[in-house]
Amino acid sequence: MLSKRVALILVTAIAPAVWGTTYLVTTEFLPPERPLLAAVLRALPAGLILVAITRRLPRGIWWWRAFVLGALNIGAFLALLYVAAYRLPGGVAATVGSLQPLLVALLAVGLLGQKLTLRTTLAALAGVLGVSLLVLRANARLDGWGIAAALGGAVVMATGVVLSKRWTSPAPLLATTGWQLVAGGLLLVPVALIVEGAPPASFTTANLAGYTYLAIIGSAIAYALWFRGIRALSPTDVTFLGLLSPVVATALGWIALGQGLTSAQILGGVIVLGALVTAQLKKAPTPAPIPQPLVLAGRN
Template sequence: MGATQDRGLSGRALAGFVLLALIWGSTWLVIKDQISATPPSWTVTWRFAVGSIGMIALTIARRESLRLPPGGMVLAAFVGLAQFFGNFQMVYRAEHYVTSGLVAVIYALLMVPNAALSRLVLGTRMSGRFVAGSLVAMAGIALLMVQEWQSVDRAHVLTGVGFALGGLACASVANVAQATQAGRRMPVVPMLTWAMLFGTLADALFALVVDGAPVIETRPGYWAGVTYLALVGSVIAFPVYFALIRAMGAGRAAYNGVAVPVVAMALSTVFEGYHWSALSIGGSVLAMLGLVLALSGRR
């Protein structure tokens, strides 16, 4: 790993972490509302269609060119299919079956596949403390899954967790692609704009095949949620996150996920009626302690 990734967090990086935790901690609950009446395939499509318009506007506002260096379109298509198609199609389906807070906690483990793929693709080393912390965090996640297993239909829990893990794998592939030398050569915002456009196209084609003709929700709250997820959860958040990946590497950038579940589960408690038990409290604490331990050891 390069020297830039080995230094401690700068003030700018820390600010980025806090911003991402607040934004993405809230998006999980908004997604839950988005899938209540509209097929998830079309909801994802509308989100990134609006997001793509926002990304184009951001690129123009920054006076950047949408032209990418050689190989840029291939990378953008790869990232778009992994991040904005595979990842989000699975995330939205996961929330049909389990609470938004639990999906957020599962995604807090993004650092684990990120670090493993970085090791495989980029040769990045993993410390013993990182491995130990990751195992502790996964034990905490297991306790939370047991809590869900006892409270709702078990087949739903397995299905929801399966979708969440599938989305996690897609997100990790996109993250590591950003950390490669080819990814670092690409301008963040223009590349992300093309990636979102490619992802939106794939989402629309998938929605047509799976759910038929476009479904357009008339509820104002739905479109308010789409706008929030597109502009705040995507246009603002993803450039910050992808910049962190390039500066710090995919493994360390994913540490923002440590704080995201705290926000998400607090909101889930208030708005979804999530009931805390000794099991869920212990699982949450164990997961967070494990992730913090992993963070302290990954330098």
């Protein structure tokens, strides 16, 4: 039987695995050049549904905490993510984003008092190497603003993960998740209107199916599992699971879209999975010393 911790890790891993399907859903089901609209419709309806189900609003300091966490984990992160996606090849954006486990480990030292171990550092660096082999291309172009947006997205998400652990909400998990999705979605609304204009007058059936999938599966369920993992596990352990997203995205591109898969990509995927597993391993406790029999001087 799986241990409770392993079961929590596997359930939490569902979230980044689901997020790895976002690229396929976006390219195959959603209208083109509307990434911020997709972010709004992914976050806001899901948050409103969860708030309606739980019938729980923030109280006291949780009004501003929910706003801050929603901005970091949802609003600012998705906005910066889509800026990076527009200005950079996907491989470059994903490689910069893979710095997140190392950023979380560093922030956890100052905000949570955790120790930064050599194994965590090496696993984080291996994760960056693995993702770069998996998705980076030799002819990838670099853009200063795109790099800044990708790095900013990794920083705000890492900060949100660590603060989500530091600020443990007394409310039910689904309520807290709903607050953050609503806050993040509301922040994205004016940005989407300014950048992309009003939404299309109508959507196709495929568009509606894609938006529904992203809102219900990709946000309401996935974020609830993600935040549940943060509550129960170390934030460093949880954020390493995010490396699954590019692995799933690459695998789906190969399986569903007929994209090629090189030996370097296969090696990168193996390195990513190795780094992920290594980061989850816990150091065995040092056994207590066996007490020695007391020898009294002067007695036979």
